[in-house]
Amino acid sequence: MIVVADALKFIDEHTGLGPKIKKSLADVYGHVLAENVFTPMNMPPFRQSSMDGYALRWSDNKTYKMVGEVQAGAAKNTALQHGDAVRIFTGARVPDEADTVIIQEHTSRDEDVLNIDKMPVMGSNIRPVGEQVQLGDLVLEEGKFLNEAAIGFLAGLGFEEIPVYEPPKVGILVTGNELQQPGKPLEEGQIYESNAITLQMALKRTGINGVTIERVGDDLKETIKAVEKLLKNSDLVLISGGISVGDYDYVQEALQKNGVQEVFYKVNQKPGKPLWFGTQGKKIVFALPGNPGSSLTCFYVYVWPALRKLRGVKSYQNKEKTATLQTTIKNPFGKVLFLKATVSKNEAKLMGVQASSMLKSFATCNALLIVPAEIEEMNPGEEIKYIALDQL
């Protein structure tokens, strides 16, 4: 049995980056940039009016002569003499000879004559070429998480596709004779299987779709075959159940038979003690406890950071936040406790039911409190660390 910090360290040491791949911008939401990005253009690419108004050459004149107009998107340069003005719109190209844009609210029109009510300082309301970024600038760095703003920014610079780290292909194996699929009648002694869909949805949340799911009973041959199949097609395999010391827990043997090397088995924590982690080459395998709550706890604590690292996220470890505890916590176990709680306005309230055999509390909590192994009791008012689970 190892401690939580070592489990995290060993997983980290055995988890590498996915391969680089070019993908269309529309398909990279939630991916991570695999290379530094330099802009292939100036932004703005031409002198741009930032307002609706009139472009002209600055002077003390009180009137200008209207000689045309420039719509946004118009390519042609509009020639302009001293004393001339052109109507111009936000985003439009400022004529080469103009040096100032006056907003329409500071003018009045008398047919072809533009009356200046209040002349701004020279250069006003013109965005210079390259004001925001200049050709060749480093605009986004390798490791950048691609959210809506980053993708929009790259689209604005004309990118159609971009190098990203390929997200891992994930396989899920669910084991257990007692498991029935929802929708089918439950025989005596059976329960409905829920770990596969829970893990599948947790993966979906991190942007990983198209997960392969295999289900086997407590049967060694079947388990060996299923592990082999999943290893062939996956970078990361999650196994649910079959990993404890029961006589019908075949997962360890099946992993061994498939050449998966054990890195560790059992962590000094509650819930989630019988966590197993191993590797086959660059592929990593988590065998998670079968109890739904323990399984999801291990997912958040260990699989989440590994997934982020595989995908190229720079700060891939869970961010531990701090809240003020509102309840008493006893820890006579000498283990790290991961406790379901709600955190609101920095106050942490423990959920009433912590049992790991169902997801009832997990369905309504938004935080996993972390109680260190060496702390026997924590009281209201004390600061406690937690992993945030909620979504915006």
Add this chain to the structure above:
Amino acid sequence: MIVVADALKFIDEHTGLGPKIKKSLADVYGHVLAENVFTPMNMPPFRQSSMDGYALRWSDNKTYKMVGEVQAGAAKNTALQHGDAVRIFTGARVPDEADTVIIQEHTSRDEDVLNIDKMPVMGSNIRPVGEQVQLGDLVLEEGKFLNEAAIGFLAGLGFEEIPVYEPPKVGILVTGNELQQPGKPLEEGQIYESNAITLQMALKRTGINGVTIERVGDDLKETIKAVEKLLKNSDLVLISGGISVGDYDYVQEALQKNGVQEVFYKVNQKPGKPLWFGTQGKKIVFALPGNPGSSLTCFYVYVWPALRKLRGVKSYQNKEKTATLQTTIKNPFGKVLFLKATVSKNEAKLMGVQASSMLKSFATCNALLIVPAEIEEMNPGEEIKYIALDQL
């Protein structure tokens, strides 16, 4: 021009819930429950062993006679007399006559004889029927956001499908002669169009896929037709650009021609002042400013809460958090400012560039600071409200 609080209130008043629909559990991630859910079964459905060990009738005996074993998933009851024990595994059905499970670590075996090292109290290691939930219990309430844990919990109760609020169908209209698609060469006076993909990805983040996108130049007839088409197929229409007072901004007229009623136009804020909001029956329309930064600001401040409300989320308004400001902010504008910033460990640092014509700062910020209209200056050390934008 109205104030931010009124804009939020008016949008709220005109935004309703989507229709109820039954969907398969695998398809409801990010959806919201449309009805209270009562469990159709007890959980556990039978007396379940919570450990690997031996089931028996509690007594002072130091030895028991082994009469069989119960695997997880076995349906048949195993008959048991006083003095008998059966091998049992985690999750397996405890024989009807047994009242206690002793963990295997507290026993030793001598062929058919089980030696008791340490007898637990009667009833130990057995989960009673309905311990977690009882047939007919209200287990999740209408309005519950369906994350991985909620979906797994429902699967564990045997649900295959569940009533949810149908997410809105969204249409996006992008207007502007100056806009070119990424990948094509940029003519003089043109810029690359990025608002459609930015909004599409922001929608994807909230779980809305399959958005319809239309693009038109600055042309009234085209704009009227595109608005008509989008209104026919969408519950929510987002329009980018064409809403200011320029002579070539045809969006307002096109909305009017399509029977969209204006609720408000212009909000006392920076950026994002020329925001327009209207309705056609139950459909709602946001005409967002064309500047990418202003557009995304309005999306986060106004469209985000509306989307949550349309989807049935109970606390749909943006949660305003508080951080300690690290920089000075001047607000000579008498407007509410929405400022891009990074918040880390409760410290808010303003991004250097706040210009709204590009998404450079948005691509790396994780918070939108809110400066009230009546506050002219804020200084380091002051508390400032913000909307969090980052992801777990």
